[in-house]
Amino acid sequence: MTGPRAASASYLKVKQHLKDGLAEGRWRPGQLMPSEAELVAQFGVSRMTVNRALRELQAEGLVERVQGVGTFAAQLHHVSSTLTIRDLHEEIEERGHRHDAQVHLQAREPANAAVAHRLGVKPGAMVFHTLIVHRENGVALQCEDRYVNPAVAPDYLGVDFTRITPTRYLLQVAPIWDAEYVLSACPASPEEARLLDIAEGDACLVIERRTVFRGVPITWARLVHPGVRYQIAGRFSP
Amino acid sequence: MTGPRAASASYLKVKQHLKDGLAEGRWRPGQLMPSEAELVAQFGVSRMTVNRALRELQAEGLVERVQGVGTFAAQLHHVSSTLTIRDLHEEIEERGHRHDAQVHLQAREPANAAVAHRLGVKPGAMVFHTLIVHRENGVALQCEDRYVNPAVAPDYLGVDFTRITPTRYLLQVAPIWDAEYVLSACPASPEEARLLDIAEGDACLVIERRTVFRGVPITWARLVHPGVRYQIAGRFSP
DNA sequence: CAGTGGTCTAGACCACGAC
DNA sequence: TCGTGGTCTAGACCACTGA
Numbered sequence: 001m002t003g004p005r006a007a008s009a010s011y012l013k014v015k016q017h018l019k020d021g022l023a024e025g026r027w028r029p030g031q032l033m034p035s036e037a038e039l040v041a042q043f044g045v046s047r048m049t050v051n052r053a054l055r056e057l058q059a060e061g062l063v064e065r066v067q068g069v070g071t072f073a074a075q076l077h078h079v080s081s082t083l084t085i086r087d088l089h090e091e092i093e094e095r096g097h098r099h100d101a102q103v104h105l106q107a108r109e110p111a112n113a114a115v116a117h118r119l120g121v122k123p124g125a126m127v128f129h130t131l132i133v134h135r136e137n138g139v140a141l142q143c144e145d146r147y148v149n150p151a152v153a154p155d156y157l158g159v160d161f162t163r164i165t166p167t168r169y170l171l172q173v174a175p176i177w178d179a180e181y182v183l184s185a186c187p188a189s190p191e192e193a194r195l196l197d198i199a200e201g202d203a204c205l206v207i208e209r210r211t212v213f214r215g216v217p218i219t220w221a222r223l224v225h226p227g228v229r230y231q232i233a234g235r236f237s238p
Numbered sequence: 239m240t241g242p243r244a245a246s247a248s249y250l251k252v253k254q255h256l257k258d259g260l261a262e263g264r265w266r267p268g269q270l271m272p273s274e275a276e277l278v279a280q281f282g283v284s285r286m287t288v289n290r291a292l293r294e295l296q297a298e299g300l301v302e303r304v305q306g307v308g309t310f311a312a313q314l315h316h317v318s319s320t321l322t323i324r325d326l327h328e329e330i331e332e333r334g335h336r337h338d339a340q341v342h343l344q345a346r347e348p349a350n351a352a353v354a355h356r357l358g359v360k361p362g363a364m365v366f367h368t369l370i371v372h373r374e375n376g377v378a379l380q381c382e383d384r385y386v387n388p389a390v391a392p393d394y395l396g397v398d399f400t401r402i403t404p405t406r407y408l409l410q411v412a413p414i415w416d417a418e419y420v421l422s423a424c425p426a427s428p429e430e431a432r433l434l435d436i437a438e439g440d441a442c443l444v445i446e447r448r449t450v451f452r453g454v455p456i457t458w459a460r461l462v463h464p465g466v467r468y469q470i471a472g473r474f475s476p
Numbered sequence: 477c478a479g480t481g482g483t484c485t486a487g488a489c490c491a492c493g494a495c
Numbered sequence: 496t497c498g499t500g501g502t503c504t505a506g507a508c509c510a511c512t513g514a
Contacts, residue, residue: 035480071481179473225423287483304499306493
């Protein structure tokens with residue numbers, strides 16, 4: 001007997017059974033849950049099938065598994081959410097609106113201490129720096145202040161960023177990377193206020209993001225959004 | 239031959255090989271990638287092993303798989319990030335600081351139209367409403383304005399929220415749920431400014447979150463944080 | 477030592493899409 | 496029809512943990 005018969009696959013049935021039990025509190029956080037062997041006997045499926053169910057629950061953060069010990073109901077401490085950071089150009093186009101970018105700066109300059117640390121270069125080393133304002137239907141939506149490691153994207157200064165966003169360009173140079181980010185709310189500085197056409201001190205949503213490709217820092221960006229015009233939405237489970 | 243020999247498991251080797259190829263641009267977004275059968279031949283492993291590697295890459299958003307067609311390199315459109323939303327009490331205690339909560343409101347009241355819609359009840363139906371300020375070492379960190387569906391947490395009004403946070407209490411009532419959230423930056427309202435001991439109009443980081451348990455709305459909360467005192471940090475890969 | 481999870485195999489049947 | 500991915504099996508060896 002194999003193949004998905006009626007509604008769902010076997011591993012999904014096992015998974016749902018355990019999920020239901022966790023939701024009902026049948027296993028309190030930290031408590032030992034049934035072993036693979038027990039579930040094999042209970043559901044009459046092979047161990048690989050049970051293993052897949054448990055592995056996916058682990059990936060979702062619902063259970064913790066320790067080799068040689070067992071599977072435990074996860075603590076409730078935190079929940080993981082999936083936050084989708086899109087390329088702004090695509091996001092705007094998808095809304096059926098028009099995106100354009102104003103390039104206020106695109107230059108080579110020596111890194112100050114803070115930038116040097118974030119890009120993993122020596123203070124004073126030359127790095128690339130862009131300052132770009134992205135607009136949706138002519139309304140400023142994001143002020144992108146970005147520093148780039150020249151070793152990773154040597155042609156960065158030659159790119160026409162009115163035609164492609166730095167994010168998208170860098171994704172082409174290094175399609176896979178790790179990132180760290182910090183979200184915060186800040187009052188607009190005088191310069192930011194001027195660039196975004198808002199009042200000085202207005203609340204802004206700020207994302208600072210550093211990306212790393214194979215251990216080498218690629219770029220560090222500070223993305224400032226007018227609070228009244230920009231939100232980040234998402235959903236997650238559990 | 240089986241078991242993890244030297245450094246890593248077979249499925250990890252297959253996975254890393256494909257990840258490297260994607261990073262180098264060997265397969266451009268949308269392009270067809272090797273089939274399971276090809277990878278089986280190339281690596282000399284079983285199909286289940288290759289399947290696991292591909293399934294995990296799919297879960298990570300690096301490839302897209304279509305039954306009957308093949309596996310494709312994913313588009314670069316977006317990246318998924320893991321944002322960890324912790325229980326504020328635990329977060330503060332973990333920093334070695336002291337958390338306390340000031341309960342400004344804990345009452346039953348009729349839902350207005352907006353709240354009724356978010357909690358899936360009729361306008362005018364009675365719901366629970368709490369307004370709590372959380373402090374770290376005596377400094378206000380979060381103003382939590384929360385509405386709760388009485389059907390899910392009937393004992394909500396009897397809970398002492400100076401001893402347990404609403405988030406943690408609700409996790410006990412419904413350990414597993416789905417959530418939607420919106421992040422934004424807003425100026426502090428007069429009331430928020432008073433509660434958080436900041437100036438009116440100061441930039442605040444706002445999280446609005448709605449959670450659903452088995453299709454039934456549990457709670458909707460608006461969490462307002464002083465921008466100067468609160469940040470959300472995280473990391474993600476790819 | 478026994479029990480646990482971690483991984484792997486060499487097959488298998490199925491659903492689906494393209495031809 | 497053929498090749499694709501989706502799922503499943505009944506074993507297996509291994510590393511690890513705890514008694």
